[in-house]
Amino acid sequence: xxxxxxxxxxxxxxxxxxxxxxxxxxxxxxxxxxxxxxxxxxxxxxxxxxxxxxxxxxxxxxxxxxxxxxxxxxxxxxxxxxxxxxxxxxxxxxxxxxxxxxxxxxxxxxxxxxxxxxxxxxxxxxxxxxxxxxxxxxxxxxxxxxxxxxxxxxxxxxxxxxxxxxxxxxxxxxxx
Amino acid sequence: xxxxxxxxxxxxxxxxxxxxxxxxxxxxxxxxxxxxxxxxxxxxxxxxxxxxxxxxxxxxxxxxxxxxxxxxxxxxxxxxxxxxxxxxxxxxxxxxxxxxxxxxxxxxxxxxxxxxxxxxxxxxxxxxxxxxxxxxxxxxxxxxxxxxxxxxxxxxxxxxxxxxxxxxxxxxxxxxxxxxxxxxxxxxxxxxxxxxxxxxxxxxxxxxxxxxxxxxxxxxxxxxxxxxxxxxxxxxxxxxxxxxxxxxxxxxxxxxxxxxxxxxxxxxxxxxxxxxxxxxxxxxxxxxxxxxxxxxxxxxxxxxxxxxxxxxxxxxxxxxxxxxxxxxxxxxxxxxxxxxxxxxxxxxxxxxxxxxxxxxxxxxxxxxxxxxxxxxxxxxxxxxxxxxxxxxxxxxxxxxxxxxxxxxxxxxxxxxxxxxxxxxxxxxxxxxxxxxxxxxxxxxxxxxxxxxxxxxxxxxxxx
Numbered sequence: 050x051x052x053x054x055x056x057x058x059x060x061x062x063x064x065x066x067x068x069x070x071x072x073x074x075x076x077x078x079x080x081x082x083x084x085x086x087x088x089x090x091x092x093x094x095x096x097x098x099x100x101x102x103x104x105x106x107x108x109x110x111x112x113x114x115x116x117x118x119x120x121x122x123x124x125x126x127x128x129x130x131x132x133x134x135x136x137x138x139x140x141x142x143x144x145x146x147x148x149x150x151x152x153x154x155x156x157x158x159x160x161x162x163x164x165x166x167x168x169x170x171x172x173x174x175x176x177x178x179x180x181x182x183x184x185x186x187x188x189x190x191x192x193x194x195x196x197x198x199x200x201x202x203x204x205x206x207x208x209x210x211x212x213x214x215x216x217x218x219x220x221x222x223x224x225x
Numbered sequence: 226x227x228x229x230x231x232x233x234x235x236x237x238x239x240x241x242x243x244x245x246x247x248x249x250x251x252x253x254x255x256x257x258x259x260x261x262x263x264x265x266x267x268x269x270x271x272x273x274x275x276x277x278x279x280x281x282x283x284x285x286x287x288x289x290x291x292x293x294x295x296x297x298x299x300x301x302x303x304x305x306x307x308x309x310x311x312x313x314x315x316x317x318x319x320x321x322x323x324x325x326x327x328x329x330x331x332x333x334x335x336x337x338x339x340x341x342x343x344x345x346x347x348x349x350x351x352x353x354x355x356x357x358x359x360x361x362x363x364x365x366x367x368x369x370x371x372x373x374x375x376x377x378x379x380x381x382x383x384x385x386x387x388x389x390x391x392x393x394x395x396x397x398x399x400x401x402x403x404x405x406x407x408x409x410x411x412x413x414x415x416x417x418x419x420x421x422x423x424x425x426x427x428x429x430x431x432x433x434x435x436x437x438x439x440x441x442x443x444x445x446x447x448x449x450x451x452x453x454x455x456x457x458x459x460x461x462x463x464x465x466x467x468x469x470x471x472x473x474x475x476x477x478x479x480x481x482x483x484x485x486x487x488x489x490x491x492x493x494x495x496x497x498x499x500x501x502x503x504x505x506x507x508x509x510x511x512x513x514x515x516x517x518x519x520x521x522x523x524x525x526x527x528x529x530x531x532x533x534x535x536x537x538x539x540x541x542x543x544x545x546x547x548x549x550x551x552x553x554x555x556x557x558x559x560x561x562x563x564x565x566x567x568x569x570x571x572x573x574x575x576x577x578x579x580x581x582x583x584x585x586x587x588x589x590x591x592x593x594x595x596x597x598x599x600x601x602x603x604x605x606x607x608x609x610x611x612x613x614x615x616x617x618x619x620x621x622x623x624x625x626x627x628x629x630x631x632x633x634x635x636x637x638x639x640x641x642x643x644x645x646x647x648x649x650x651x652x653x654x655x656x657x658x659x660x661x662x663x664x665x666x667x668x669x670x671x672x673x674x675x676x677x678x679x680x681x682x683x684x685x686x687x688x
Contacts, residue, residue, distance in 0.1 A: 061261070064257070064261055064264075068253075068257045068260065069253065069257075072253065072257075073243045073244075076243045077241065077242055077243045083256075084256065084263075087256075087260050088260045088263045088264055091261070091264045092263075092264045095264050095265070147240065147242035148242070149240045150240040151236075151240065158237075169233070169234070169237055170237070172234060173237035173238045173241070174237065174238065174241045174243075194581065198581075198586050201231065201233045201234070201586070204237075205232065205233050208232075208233070208236070218434075218438065218439055218623075218638075218639055218659055218660055219439070219636050219637060219638040219639065219657055219658070219660040219661065220638055220639050220640075220641060220657070220658060220659045221605070221626070221638040221639070221640060221649060221655055221656065221657050222582075222649070222655065222656045223645070223649050223650060223651065223653070223655065223656075224651075224653040224654040224655060224656050225653060
């Protein structure tokens, strides 16, 4: 098989395995730009296919996050909201809670920094464990754990699930 | 850890607006085709980045090896710099100060839980004392001799600290796991578990923690000491068994509100709250020990003697935080009365450590001996089954076990009966998380380590 055909086959396999989760990631955050963001994400994957490791999803979600931020920034620019968005760090996207979220939870999530919010969502919605979520978030696993812990604590406090100690109730778990 | 372990993650997961199902629908397939064509149309043949994955990973591995080697070299150099490269130990390097050496000889005595001293139980004691030395940052060694003797050599101890060292090393440090709802009593003297089916308000407060949010906290139904001891003293004695943490009775002496005895106690430095009974002495294991602890010029006849018989314990509420420690005699201290029916002792716990769970939250991990694992599974299964039984009409009443060290509650973790319907097996150990800061996790792990002394130690000689 010619090298380009093999390369294309490899990409198609990657695409088939990951299109659903990447599309869901974007849909959960900004349904209006989903095709553009997913296309930009996989275009990056196509161009950098040789550098993607054996677990491509966290990498793809990291690309999608940045593409999403760029898309939304462009949209907002057109809506003359540039000034506000310029203050947001690169890689951030504007949070709009879904209808499925309770007002209390939406308020609690809105009170977080975008990094903290993304940490929670990568775990709760994308179902990534902290090590993989750290790749998607573009930080070290240790930094991600701190970010996640802080976010959980803040949301728990806002929801009155918890207090200064995190969740208010000690629980016991099996060590696997 | 699954999403359901954490209420925040679980609530967020439930609000997920786009669930990914196993098979894509027609719309998704169409969208995928659209995107794929778009990608390939934009850039049909991108340039190769020229580095195959396998080569890249091999490169990373080599880099990691170089870094690891560098770290080893750095560690060696740091050690040489710190200790001057002379090969002397850290303790010797601190030189210059007088370093008294204390040699303590203990005799190991059987307990109801360990009725016979064996080489195995001596090994456990040796490990526990080594842990105590490490926690206290004392340099020393522990060795067993004969069938029941232990020799502890501690160096670098100032003379005025000797008594504290003797006490700290040999103190029994009673660690006990209780079935919280089955053992804790409401003010009417009945167990919480027996009253939960009727939704008794006092039982619910003790089980859920009410506004305190955490059972076993001072504000979660705890009683002032006098009321707690009064309640405990109304209980009959229970025959000695392997489930009892304290052999024999415990004595307290209280002064009446406004009495001369309370005035004397106050003059002696005891906190006294106007209008309330004051503690004159206790808890003491014998009446003579109680008499010795009385304030100056107060006799036993001036107070109210209350006896907590074998089979009942009065436990101080858990400290609100690791840094917010409420002293036993503080007017703010609150207490709970429990049936003294211990499910696990310190002897059943192994290797407690403070750590963080997979979400980055502080936790305390520990393992079990074979007998401890069986006891823990039995305890948690009982608790999980009761949780299922008392949770009716959509109301979930998770049940708990309590960990107490030396008369004070340390933590009261709940068992999620949905996740562990038949208890926690504990083959690889168990993990307590939630409601912990890094400091409190360290504190609890240290207390669990200290509490792992399986037998009584009698000090035979100190020189």
